[in-house]
Every structure is written in C-alpha cells, then in structure tokens.
Amino acid sequence: MNSISTDICIIGAGPVGLFAVFEAGLLKLRCHVVDALPQVGGQLSEIYPKKPIYDIPGFPDILAGDLVNNLMRQIEPFHPTFTLGERVEGYRKLDDGSFVVTTIDGTEINCKAIAIAGGLGSFEPRKPAIEQLESFEQGKGVYYMVRDPETFRDQRLVIAGGGDSALDWTIFLANVAKEVTLVHRGTTFRGAADSAEKVKHLHEAGKVNLVLSSNVTHVHGNGQLHAVTITANDGTATELPVDSFIPLFGLTPKLGPIEDWGLELEDNAVKVNTLDYSTSEPGIFAIGDINTYPGKLKLILCGFHEAALMCQGAFKHIFPEKKYTLKYTTVNGVPTL
C-alpha cells in the first residue's frame, strides 16, 4: 500500500487544483495532487486541449493544453507530488484533526487539510454495452485506460474505438505487444490525420490488424479474459483469442464518491463559505467548478481566485496560532519548497 504525507491533499489536477499548489507553495504548504485521469489538466486536457481560451488575464489567447503546461511550470518550484490514474474514494478524520484520504487503489494520503478541486467530477471511461465485461476488469484482461504500456508487453491485444486515443495507443502498443488488432465500427478514422495514416502504414507492414465496420460484441474467459467475439456490421462473427481487450471510447465526468461524503450539497455541487471556500466540514475546502455559492461562475479565472483564498483558510486551519502576512511575489520572488 502506498502511503503519502503532506500538508494539503488536492483532489483534482484540473487548472484550479494545479494553481492551488502555487498559492499553497507561497505559504510554504506542501501539496499532494490526486486525479482519476492519467494526465493533469482536467477538462482542459480531456475535452478541449486544442481550443484557445481568451479570458485568462495576461494571455489574449492561449491553447488549453498550453495553459496546463504553463501551470505545471509555474508550480515546479514547490515540488508537488502526484497520484494520477486513481480516483479518490473516501477519507477519515484522525484524533489529531488530520485526515487520511484514500483512493480506489488503496493509496493513503495523510494530510492536514483537503482541497476538493474535482470540477465536474472524476472522468470515468465510457464502457461499451458488452455482457460480462465488468467481470474482467481489475487486471483480468479488460482495461479502459493504458496506465503502464508494459502491462501489455508480448500480449495479444484487441483495441476498440475510432478516436485519437484508440489510434495513438494502437501505434504505441504495436511496438510493445505481440499482436495488436484495432476494431472500429466505421470505415474511416477521423482522429488526427497523421495518426490514421500511421495506423494504415502499420497495417500494411503487417504490424497491426485492422478490423473495420465491426464491433467487439462478446468477451469470453474464466476468471481471466481468453477471447473476444468481433461481429461485423453484416452480422458475421469471429472469435479471436486475446490476452487483453482495451475499449477506448473516451471519458465522461461523474460527480462520484465525493457526493456521499456528507458535505452540504446544492444541485450536485459542494456548498462553500466564500470567506475561504470552506465546506460544512472543518478542514475540507472546495474550489473550482465543483463548488457553489451565490453568484458562482464556472470559470478558470474564478477558480484561481478561490484557490488563493482557500489557501489562506487552509493555512489558518493548519496553523491556528500563526499569523500570516501577505507577501507579494514581486517583493520576495517565488520561494521554493
């Protein structure tokens, strides 16, 4: 079991969670960031990485993906640590007032304050409607994300999907796996043109099997996946022996476990006090798209502002005795941790 100790545990590596690391760093508070996605950036990375944003102060326009990269550079001096690809499930409060945050994979983060920056919720994979699919999850042959490509070394793989991630992973895993079959319900790929081109070349070179106009319709095995059935649009079905099946149909946000934490909610969002963005539970704060208060605007800018005030509140919660005086970064520069 993985165990981490920090000052603030930030749930959500979207823009707001990332900027909270900076604001916490200025107060010399250490942060550990957890996200269900394997990469940082929240909605910006998952939904619109290539779209320009026009309302970030100081940037007349900036691509969402670039804003995320800049935020990562900005927080580098504070050496935040990350647990990516793991959804936060619950927390418990210890006698000394500190918390232990737990993830779905059993990682435990011991912290003095929790900042929920969960946005629209944790991004969960869209699953195809295949009977028994779920019984092969959790290491038994069905994977909805590629966290560690080495998992698939020398395996026989079937990847399903027609978007960018299906194409990208087909290309990457062609060099790792023993055999890769890409199954796509259409006949053309509308993902990035050069990725589609690369997959075509790999297919022509015999490195990737392409099965178009078809769907994976059944999974077979006994405790461990052994084979999948691929059904063509004309109804012909073929059974293919496989070690792993990776359906890649994108992700969709779900509010998830935080809904059941007993925090005061309103319209699926966490109610906060705008003084410091504290929730109904002392020591737990909520910032960004996941919170609500009179006049709330779901904008990155507003989330940044909330992060700054939240960190002041977290500082007071962690060090009730200490007095904090605001220092401008222009005066002292950016300290490091």
Place this chain on the structure above:
Amino acid sequence: MTEDVRVYVEEAPGQRTEVSGPTDMGLSLMELLKASGYDIQATCGGMALCGTCHIEVLAGPALDEPSDDELAMLESLPVMSQGSRLSCQIRLTERLDGLVLRLMPQNT
C-alpha cells in the same frame, strides 16, 4: 409570431412525451431538451466536444447530414446507431416538427 416546433422524446418503447420550443431563438435541440428537464449533461456547452448530448433519432423528418466534427465525436462513442446525432448540433427549426428521439445512455 412563429409557431413552436414539437418533438417527441421516447422514454420507453411506445411511451412518448411531447416537448415544444420556439424556432426564432437560435436554440439547439440540446438546449430545448435541457430546458424541458431532461437529464443531459452537455458538458461542453454545445461545441461537439463532449458527446454527452447524444440522442438517437427514431422517426420523423429528414435532417441535414452531420458535420465532420459531429461524426468524429459520434464515432468515438461506444454506441452509435443509424439515427445517432449530437443534439447540440441540431438547430430548432420548423423542419424538425414531429421528430421522435430517444436519449442515449451516458455510460453504455
């Protein structure tokens, strides 16, 4: 004054609810469905970027062909049928009158 356009949401086989909305406000079908209380996430606000407004057209008038962006999004979803569309990409016009649709489940 323009007449409201009527569309029908099939909640279960044979069970249809009528919803209607104005055609002179530049609304999308997604906005009409959302305003009518249907549980559509529409995370990206109608930019064909999220796929959470996916519907299936079951019957009714012929619609314009989907754009490349819409098709790309639809093709990346786990379920796509003949009638699959992104409701945010369909404008509410008189031509839609009588359309029958069903909401597509989000996670299957």
